[in-house]
Amino acid sequence: MLIKKIQKINVYAMTWRLPIIVWQLLFFVGPVIFMIAMSFFLVKNYRMTEAFEFVNWSKMFSKNYFWDSYLHTVTIASVSTVFAMIIAFPASFALAFKASEKLRRWAIFLLIIPFFTSYLVRTFSWFVILSENGVVNALLGYIGFGPYTMLNTNFGTLVGYMTLTLPLVVILQTITMASIDRTLIEAARNLGCKPLATIWRVIIPLSKAGLIVAAIFCFILSFGDFVAPFYLGGSQEPTLPILILDTTKSGQQWPRAAVVAIVMMITLFSVAFIGIALAYRKKAKK
Amino acid sequence: MTNSIKNIFKTPNRRNLLKVSGAAVLTTPFVSRAWAATTEINMLAWYGHGEPDIVAEFEAANNVKFVSKYYAGGDNMMALIAQSPPGTYDIILSDGEFVQQLNAAGYVEEMNAADYPFDDMLHDDFTKFPGHWSDGKLYSVMVRGGHLGVSYNKNAISAEEAQSYSCFWKPEIKGKLGHFDWHLPSLGMISLYNGNGSSLWDLDDSAWAAVQENTLSLRPQVGGYFDYGGTFNGLKNGEMLAMCGIGDWITGVLEKDGAPVGSVIPKEGGIQWTESYSIGKGTEKADIVKKFIQYMLSPTGQVKSAQMLAYPGFCITKAGRAALIEADPAEAKRSHQMDGMANEPISLINDGRIHYRDIPKQQSLEDWNDFWSEYKNS
Amino acid sequence: MNSKRILNIALGAYVGAIFVFVFAPIVFSVVFSFNSQRFPTIPLGSFSTEWYVKILNDPDIWKAALNSLIVSSSTAVIATVLGFCTAYSDFRYNFRFKGPYIALILLPPTIPLIIMALAMLAWLSKLGISGQLWSVVIAHSVLTAPFAMAIIRLRLNQMDPDLESASWNLGGSEWATMRYVIIPFCKPAIISGLCLAAAVSFDEFAVSWFVSGLNKTLPVVILEIVQGNIDPQVNAIGTFVFFTSMTLVILAQIFFVQRQIKSTKS
Numbered sequence: 002m003l004i005k006k007i008q009k010i011n012v013y014a015m016t017w018r019l020p021i022i023v024w025q026l027l028f029f030v031g032p033v034i035f036m037i038a039m040s041f042f043l044v045k046n047y048r049m050t051e052a053f054e055f056v057n058w059s060k061m062f063s064k065n066y067f068w069d070s071y072l073h074t075v076t077i078a079s080v081s082t083v084f085a086m087i088i089a090f091p092a093s094f095a096l097a098f099k100a101s102e103k104l105r106r107w108a109i110f111l112l113i114i115p116f117f118t119s120y121l122v123r124t125f126s127w128f129v130i131l132s133e134n135g136v137v138n139a140l141l142g143y144i145g146f147g148p149y150t151m152l153n154t155n156f157g158t159l160v161g162y163m164t165l166t167l168p169l170v171v172i173l174q175t176i177t178m179a180s181i182d183r184t185l186i187e188a189a190r191n192l193g194c195k196p197l198a199t200i201w202r203v204i205i206p207l208s209k210a211g212l213i214v215a216a217i218f219c220f221i222l223s224f225g226d227f228v229a230p231f232y233l234g235g236s237q238e239p240t241l242p243i244l245i246l247d248t249t250k251s252g253q254q255w256p257r258a259a260v261v262a263i264v265m266m267i268t269l270f271s272v273a274f275i276g277i278a279l280a281y282r283k284k285a286k287k
Numbered sequence: 288m289t290n291s292i293k294n295i296f297k298t299p300n301r302r303n304l305l306k307v308s309g310a311a312v313l314t315t316p317f318v319s320r321a322w323a324a325t326t327e328i329n330m331l332a333w334y335g336h337g338e339p340d341i342v343a344e345f346e347a348a349n350n351v352k353f354v355s356k357y358y359a360g361g362d363n364m365m366a367l368i369a370q371s372p373p374g375t376y377d378i379i380l381s382d383g384e385f386v387q388q389l390n391a392a393g394y395v396e397e398m399n400a401a402d403y404p405f406d407d408m409l410h411d412d413f414t415k416f417p418g419h420w421s422d423g424k425l426y427s428v429m430v431r432g433g434h435l436g437v438s439y440n441k442n443a444i445s446a447e448e449a450q451s452y453s454c455f456w457k458p459e460i461k462g463k464l465g466h467f468d469w470h471l472p473s474l475g476m477i478s479l480y481n482g483n484g485s486s487l488w489d490l491d492d493s494a495w496a497a498v499q500e501n502t503l504s505l506r507p508q509v510g511g512y513f514d515y516g517g518t519f520n521g522l523k524n525g526e527m528l529a530m531c532g533i534g535d536w537i538t539g540v541l542e543k544d545g546a547p548v549g550s551v552i553p554k555e556g557g558i559q560w561t562e563s564y565s566i567g568k569g570t571e572k573a574d575i576v577k578k579f580i581q582y583m584l585s586p587t588g589q590v591k592s593a594q595m596l597a598y599p600g601f602c603i604t605k606a607g608r609a610a611l612i613e614a615d616p617a618e619a620k621r622s623h624q625m626d627g628m629a630n631e632p633i634s635l636i637n638d639g640r641i642h643y644r645d646i647p648k649q650q651s652l653e654d655w656n657d658f659w660s661e662y663k664n665s
Numbered sequence: 666m667n668s669k670r671i672l673n674i675a676l677g678a679y680v681g682a683i684f685v686f687v688f689a690p691i692v693f694s695v696v697f698s699f700n701s702q703r704f705p706t707i708p709l710g711s712f713s714t715e716w717y718v719k720i721l722n723d724p725d726i727w728k729a730a731l732n733s734l735i736v737s738s739s740t741a742v743i744a745t746v747l748g749f750c751t752a753y754s755d756f757r758y759n760f761r762f763k764g765p766y767i768a769l770i771l772l773p774p775t776i777p778l779i780i781m782a783l784a785m786l787a788w789l790s791k792l793g794i795s796g797q798l799w800s801v802v803i804a805h806s807v808l809t810a811p812f813a814m815a816i817i818r819l820r821l822n823q824m825d826p827d828l829e830s831a832s833w834n835l836g837g838s839e840w841a842t843m844r845y846v847i848i849p850f851c852k853p854a855i856i857s858g859l860c861l862a863a864a865v866s867f868d869e870f871a872v873s874w875f876v877s878g879l880n881k882t883l884p885v886v887i888l889e890i891v892q893g894n895i896d897p898q899v900n901a902i903g904t905f906v907f908f909t910s911m912t913l914v915i916l917a918q919i920f921f922v923q924r925q926i927k928s929t930k931s
Contacts, residue, residue, distance in 0.1 A: 117910035122903030126690035225777020235511020334893030516895035
């Protein structure tokens with residue numbers, strides 16, 4: 002009787018537990034592990050042959066352009082993260098503390114919309130908005146400035162990254178700050194804390210975890226995006242995602258593209274790990 | 288779909304009705320063809336060759352449907368074939384210089400020369416294009432071509448300046464020079480600029496080093512590396528004032544749209560791109576593919592190719608050129624495809640000012656690729 | 666008091682500016698889709714429906730739209746089933762390795778799409794199932810299951826844990842309880858999970874581009890036009906995709922978020 006019951010529970014429990022395990026092992030863990038294996042394969046005459054050689058690793062690591070590209074990608078993704086966090090903050094602050102509940106919900110709903118519009122199409126719009134005879138330069142022209150070159154520069158790339166990340170960062174920051182206990186802020190005010198000091202010493206520490214998560218997401222998205230640096234940055238100093246594309250296009254060098262991809266993943270995991278460790282670190286007692 | 292139709296009669300409920308009518312609405316454009324079991328032809332080509340302006344008429348007349356996969360650059364093409372199962376592509380449009388690689392890798396079928404108008408070609412070279420024949424067997428037929436040189440914005444660079452690749456180094460266009468993002472045409476141009484002439488692809492170590500050096504010296508001028516779309520847009524909206532690695536195939540489209548751009552063959556010489564059709568190895572549709580290649584080489588097909596919306600190419604048969612002059616004299620004139628005109632493509636070839644694009648002779652493609660990545664990152 | 670007001674106005678204007686930045690490309694895309702110029706520039710050309718006529722008459726675009734519908738609806742079903750199973754397991758059971766188990770489903774969206782695309786294509790061609798529509802479905806299910814799981818998990822949070830045991834006490838088997846209690850309770854979340862997964866899949870281009878082979882979806886066609894003979898068809902298709910996705914999102918909103926608000930209020 003008892004055994005029967007255990008079996009019965011197991012069947013039921015496993016019905017719900019197993020599908021995702023099987024599916025993700027087959028179609029998520031499988032591909033990632035295969036990609037790691039692939040980085041040791043060889044390519045001859047455009048055909049990949051299974052092997053176990055370190056030549057792809059030594060080849061990529063010995064190339065200056067790989068390291069230049071790596072440094073550039075890390076730098077510009079970090080800059081993008083800092084910009085997004087700073088630009089988003091006042092807006093999130095206003096939405097979290099000044100807006101009504103209803104307004105805030107609407108704002109968040111509106112900010113979700115961009116996720117469901119084609120990022121490519123939005124990028125193509127920036128083309129026209131930012132170009133030398135585009136909307137922005139036309140407006141600046143009226144007040145006697147410009148024209149400025151914005152496309153095919155790091156500025157263009159950053160605009161693309163912001164398009165991708167800003168809505169998400171505002172949403173995450175807003176939700177985090179809105180959930181801070183208001184009485185703590187009141188208390189700080191009553192104790193004579195000035196508004197800026199309140200932000201710096203009360204609000205930011207209290208929403209640290211959420212802010213770091215927002216920053217991590219922003220870094221991941223910028224670091225992995227190939228559309229903005231290619232179409233708005235003109236591939237000037239190609240980022241790692243562009244290097245992956247170039248490498249797959251040129252002569253079927255998939256193993257080398259895999260090397261780049263693995264280096265990217267290790268970087269992202271390290272950043273995420275450090276970030277999460279910072280976010281949940283217990284404050285040292287003074 | 289037939290099943291759901293049966294279901295409707297069995298259990299006429301609202302959901303099924305919705306499903307069927309939904310499917311009906313969605314498939315309406317194909318219905319007429321679907322009934323007659325349309326043959327699908329898988330084409331691997333540069334962008335535009337499978338678009339309606341080229342294939343629609345042939346599709347309608349032969350009850351076929353082209354399904355196209357587009358690539359950019361020969362290495363990209365080889366990679367795409369290599370990663371698909373054999374027999375995936377029924378017809379392959381390849382750059383002339385990559386035909387020998389296609390053949391060496393065993394990706395294409397032998398063709399019968401008698402099926403194609405070899406006796407009507409405008410130039411002898413077109414009938415026996417390098418690599419298209421191997422051991423007396425034909426593997427590919429040239430269908431169109433075009434010339435690459437200095438492509439420039441007429442407001443920024445004068446016609447005299449455009450007579451040499453040295454205009455790419457002009458200080459006024461600093462940051463405004465674009466590159467088509469493929470090593471062969473751009474490095475080929477620098478090689479011509481270095482005075483390598485007809486041995487532009489056959490570079491020994493010192494000549495190759497000189498090409499690299501001069502290319503790197505161009506880096507401060509460069510404002511971006513673009514695919515087709517970016518090249519078009521950059522020249523059109525004035526973001527780029529000159530473009531290295533392209534020719535009339537891009538500026539021609541823009542010129543027709545009214546942009547102040549043009550392409551010329553400078554004094555150092557120009558490069559010809561050549562596009563050729565091959566029949567994919569293992570295809571079961573060789574007959575209809577052959578018919579399509581014949582169609583593209585017929586006067587009708589040659590006119591379509593010259594007027595192709597994506598990018599123009601010149602006619603290679605005498606009958607094709609005659610038909611173009613008849614059907615669209617404006618385009619024939621714009622592209623100098625009339626006997627006796629200055630810069631007429633065939634006379635440029637005869638004068639030795641045009642070199643067929645090729646792959647590097649003394650270095651591997653990988654070396655050129657690597658250098659290109661390095662250049663972009665410098 | 667006065668300075669506080671100025672501050673509030675300034676903050677309001679700042680929020681407005683952010684929204685302008687976020688929505689400018691979307692608005693301009695719609696505007697360009699009705700603009701006659703082949704290469705849109707300022708000043709605009711005349712009003713034209715040319716690009717819409719062009720895409721409506723292009724069978725390749727219809728085919729791609731049909732492919733996209735097939736992919737996004739199949740993806741939605743698979744991802745939601747997977748998401749539901751995982752959410753329920755997480756809600757109901759404690760077991761060893763639960764952390765890695767949850768990580769397994771939540772990790773994919775944190776990996777750059779270009780890397781997922783590379784790994785997926787290599788793996789699926791190794792298994793001999795690349796280049797088909799359902800290769801895209803497989804890849805998209807991996808990417809979207811976490812979204813469905815998250816939304817269903819949130820809904821389960823609101824369920825009184827006693828509800829399940831009450832049903833057992835009344836003699837219902839676990840399966841019957843699932844059928845008559847839990848699934849009905851989760852229904853709004855399931856529907857919005859479906860919509861959300863469908864919307865994400867409908868707009869994804871990088872992975873689709875790599876694994877779809879000759880079976881292009883709409884976003885892949887957009888990418889090809891942007892890479893190739895760039896013209897405002899991109900905007901016309903984009904506008905169409907936008908309204909499709911928005912419909913799905915609004916449906917998700919109606920089915921889930923509204924009820925969520927109601928149930929929190931009550």
